[in-house]
Amino acid sequence: QGQLVESGGGLVQPGGSLRLSCASSGSLFSIYGMGWYRQAPGKQRELVATITSGGSTNYAESVKGRFTISRDNAKATVYLQMNSLKPEDTAVYYCRRSSPIPVWGQGTQVTVSS
DSSP states (O other): OOOEEEEOOEEEOTTOOEEEEEEEOSSOGGGSOEEEEEEOTTSOOEEEEEEOTTOOEEEOTTTTTTEEEEEETTTTEEEEEEOSOOGGGOEEEEEEEOSSSOEEOOOEEEEEOO
8 A cells, every 4th residue: 555754844934934745655656646634733634735646736725825735756755835834834734645545644743933
């Protein structure tokens, strides 16, 4: 099935930017849709953005115009470029592969604070 490993999280000031990466092991990365989700303390996990195998994207209203999801099939990696970050973007960010048995990464912490 392969594994997903996220990276790129950290502490950033409001208005700043971060780029998250999610590297997939195993084969067949290019045929699956991928997604980024986040979970803030005390809240349910929520969808942030998804990208299909064909490159079509979908975003939560709260991040539209600020976040961009992309994928590099040659590197078996999906990215989340996050700009104009706000304190309410603080959460653990997870990537997910939309395979018949969905696969989740371990998460990466993003903290937006001055």
